[in-house]
Amino acid sequence: MLKLINVEAKYHEVILVLRGVSFEVPKGHMVSILGANGAGKTTILRAISGTLLREDGKVTDGSIEFDGRRIDRLEPFSIAEGGILHVMEGRRIFSHLSVEENLLTGAIMHRNVRSKKFLEEIYAYFPLLRSVQKRVAGYLSGGEQQMVVIGRALMSRPRLLLLDEPSLGLAPLILKEIFEILKNINRREGISMLVVEQNAKIALDSTHYGYVLENGRIVLDAPSNKLKENEDIKEFYLGLSELGTRKSYRDFKHYSRRKRWL
């Protein structure tokens, strides 16, 4: 459904962030991209949704295809109209509007949508939001705001949802709840999802397939359950080294398993 082929992206014409990234999100799947800070994860999502232009960035090489059509030169709202919705990093809600108004903005794109019906569906997925319907969104907690943003994206009936670090600043319990809901939505509505995450555990637990991004390159990819078993991933992203061993100071300097892909 979504294909990135050798995408290269730069900021301010000099800062090279993505160095030839290629991956695929098949229809109906949930795919995750893992990586540390600065790897380029947000840039990938921005490149897909077109908001890269607003940050003085550009896709300088390669192509992004959605359902066979190239989308890398389109304006953000055209991409949104095409069915790709970007849930941005840091939960960009409309802080002065109420929760209900926030959700309704998601439906603006589709002129003749019957918003009330859609609203009910969103409340069915996020029961927590029903109780804070009329509250001003800026005063909600982080978890509630994240739900609002996802709900807002869902209101526009996306075919592909791009989620940028949904776990940022959220408590573990609410995190589990949100990802359960996401899995639910993926299963019931068939909406494909591309989740970019630092929290490798929850990402690999919830998605079908995973890619690992380092320094602007995809270095590893496998189905999520295989990825969880991978020794390198266990050591560097899940923090699981050999059980029961203490790391001596020497081990900080010399990794027992060297990163073989560099």
Next chain:
Amino acid sequence: MWRPSGLFHVNYKQEITFLQTPFQKVMWTLGLLVAFCLPYIIPLGFLDFFIRSWITITAVLGLTILTGLCGQVSLGHTAFMAVGAFVGAVLLNKGVPLIPVIILAGLSGGVVGLIFGLPALRIKGFYLAFATLAAFYIIQFALVHYFGGDKGYEVSSPSLLGFSFNSDIRIYYLIVATCFLMTYFTKNITRCKWGRAFIAIRDHDIAANTLGVNVYFYKLMAFFIGCFYAGVAGVLLSIYMGWASVDHYNLSKCIWFLGMIVVGGMHSITGAYMGVFFILGIEEIGMILAPKMAELFPQLGGTIIGAIPVIFVGVVLILFILFEPRGLVHRWEIIKTSVRLFPFSH
């Protein structure tokens, strides 16, 4: 602070030296030389332009500290100039010596600025801009109705230790000296604790508060210092003009000051200098071209003389904000960098 790569500081003393690169040292020396020799290099007809420029630079430096450095948008700067001008005029006419007059004029401008800066403790952004606009109108009203502002005061020529400033050239030197002194103060402010506090407040005052910066104190101080400069500039203008009246200190000039710091580059002293010279230069060009345009379009009548410079400046301001919002300083930095990196691109 733009510094070329390769300039490493190994201790704090190096970091806060006044002139950090050889280039800066050369520019300052050259600048001082040129400024002091100016009356003997250029035809005396141009002296008026430069005198007005130095005075404006003094005022605009104050605005740079207040708005460029500390982020408090101020639309009423000329009102504080007027305060300084009036206080200065009254004191000079009473025979107070020159240097105390200038200092007192500055202080009066600063104190009034402090009072009208109190709203800044509660208000931010454009609301504050309006509050300063209100301050402008209130001060103007007070000066006109209570201090004889509409008629104004004639200012007698001041004298310093028997040396009387009764010619344009002598006034020029007084003004240049004052301006350079104020520039020196400004540079010192930017490189010391106060300057850093101002910048922190500009960037995010709530965060600065959590880091221990006393936001209330520094905001008020920014107003005090910025309006001190305005007061000094005001008294200098009234000395030059020989007359202190509110007509010299109008709202249009406030807008131009703001334009000067934007065109020049908001956050630096060099920017203030560039912006002032550029905008005043455009105004001069406008005034020179206006009679010629009046001949070409006679149906527009005599109003053209006053209107053309205003239109020129307005257009220039708009063009700069659209195409070079970081100001002339930014262009200058790019030029310097590409020269330094020649033949590589910057």
Next chain:
Amino acid sequence: MEKLISYIIVGLANGCIYSLVAIGFVIIFKSSGIINFSHGAIVLLSAYIYYLFSFQFGLPLGVAILFTLAFGALLGFSIERVLLDRLIGQSVLMIITLTLAITELFRGVMHLGWGNDILSAPPLFPKGNIHLLKIVTLDYSRVAFLILTFLLIVVFAILYNKTTIGLAMKATSDDTVAAESVGIKIRKVFAATWVISCLTAAIGGILVTNVMGIHFQVAEIGFKAMVVALVGGMESLPGMIVIGPLMGIIEFLASGYLDEHVGGGMRDLAPFIILLFVLMVKPYGIFGWKRIERV
């Protein structure tokens, strides 16, 4: 006592002028978060343009009004297209300076085109007055202001709260990038806002010429209208209905009772003093929304 009542009524009527102009100013803020300092200048420019069409070209009044409105719409559209495009995301200072620069430019143009004299356009309304309650007389122009202001506010209230476009405008002003990411065409929102705002300014300009002739003092109305907008709160249109006339009343009361003590001029000063006091107590205006900032 009669003086008091007459001050109140006249102030009320004048205040409606402020309300009408303030609406245009608030609309732009509500939709794009931009403070348009040049609003007053646009009102004045529209007045001059109306003068141009109705007096200098001698067109029939209806046609002149139509052309002036068209000019207003076109001006709004051009300003948005040419200038504001680049200002998405710029700091407050830049926007303030830009709109102030536009004010200066317009000031120069108007000075160039029409000089310094006070002009007057052919009157729009018959010269009569309406007598209310046997105490008060309001001339037709001021009644027109009252009615138009009220109508416009009702229209805009419906727009913002009930329509999709209104929601799009509110969202855009809150967070432009987020609005774009949900598919709102922010360029269209901005363009529509400016066109509407300048249309309102044009209407204001046409009406104002009837009340007080055309000269630079009219631009001061722009500033006073902005003060009304700030005191009322930039997010609240209904606030304009209340605060505009209120400000007018305070103005006249101040000038009526205080002018003799201070030698005149209180009428122009009073709004600014009120502004300072209100902003100290309620930094975002009486009906304004508190700014939600997270560190």
